[in-house]
Ligand code: HEC
Ligand code: HEC
């Protein structure tokens with residue numbers, strides 16, 4: 001964004017000076033990390049399945065934040081959400097989309113339960129999104 005201002009001359013000068021003020025409108029990404037993959041593991045290890053890798057960046061570029069963090073009720077903190085497989089199968093959380101219509105269905109266990117056993121919950125991968133099976 002460019003803004004051109006006509007300024008008064010400083011004291012002692014006669015002519016007006018044309019001042020050019022450049023305003024750089026900083027867009028978007030200021031101060032937000034680019035979350036890559038999030039590992040969910042509140043229940044998986046305990047129940048004997050591989051922890052879940054949620055490719056956050058992959059989803060972020062497709063959906064607005066409020067879809068998941070508003071409407072679907074995901075709290076914005078890694079490890080904070082206690083999600084059960086039953087709820088997902090009933091169409092809540094991941095299951096709101098992974099229902100065979102918007103995205104592939106819950107029958108594809110391995111696409112979600114793809115982390116190595118014992119992988120702790122949290123953000124993985126910095127600015128990269130590696131998708132299923134990489135942690
Ligand atoms: C769309 C992603 C997704 C798919 C597909 C999926 N799960 Fe899950 N599942 C999750 C998430 C998320 C959790 C919660 C993870 C956690 O906190 O440990 C979970 C939790 C579980 C748990 C832990 C105990 C419980 O009941 O909550 C089991 C067992 C489980 N899933 C089995 C399966 C099986 C078997 C399949 C395939 C028939 C499957 N899941 C497919 C996402 C998925
Ligand atoms: C498709 C669903 C979905 C979308 C869209 C989404 N998120 Fe998330 N977000 C999640 C899930 C799931 C988690 C992990 C929650 C957990 O581990 O319990 C998460 C975690 C987070 C975290 C926690 C990171 C940390 O360090 O603890 C932040 C912050 C976040 N999201 C911000 C955003 C922002 C900003 C947007 C939009 C640009 C967005 N999310 C879009 C589902 C989504």
Ligand code: HEC
Nearest residue numbers: 052053054055058063093094097102103104111112131132
């Ligand atoms: C708002 C809708 C939405 C929600 C909620 C959602 N997903 Fe997805 N997800 C999608 C779509 C759409 C795709 C792309 C499907 C395709 O390529 O056919 C996808 C793809 C994926 C992929 C594959 C990524 C890749 O690299 O191909 C994984 C893994 C996945 N989702 C896991 C999850 C898990 C785990 C959750 C819950 C924590 C979740 N998703 C919640 C819409 C969603």
